[in-house]
Amino acid sequence: MYLDIGSTRIFHCPICEVDTPHCVKGKREAMYGIICTNCQNGSVVSDLDLRIYQLKWEEELQAILDSLVEYPIDDEGDADD
Numbered sequence: 001m002y003l004d005i006g007s008t009r010i011f012h013c014p015i016c017e018v019d020t021p022h023c024v025k026g027k028r029e030a031m032y033g034i035i036c037t038n039c040q041n042g043s044v045v046s047d048l049d050l051r052i053y054q055l056k057w058e059e060e061l062q063a064i065l066d067s068l069v070e071y072p073i074d075d076e077g078d079a080d081d
Contacts, residue, residue, distance in 0.1 A: 002027075003050070005027070008037070009024065009034070010022070010053065010054055010057045011053050015036065016041070018036075019057065020036055020038040022043070030046055032045055
């Protein structure tokens with residue numbers, strides 16, 4: 001996997017402990033330097049870890065979206081009141 005410098009990936013920041021977009025700042029072999037968009041701290045992460053975390057995050061997001069389709073939110077509220 002190759003990520004362009006300046007692109008973003010969701011990752012869990014070890015400093016602020018938030019799943020947030022991280023901006024790719026540099027690459028050396030299989031390692032990426034990334035910056036948290038929440039706290040601005042940097043991390044060095046392997047491309048495999050970035051890929052796995054992104055896939056897990058996308059799967060979780062898809063499950064949330066699927067549940068909204070299966071159980072839509074009733075905008076009218078309780079009509080019997």
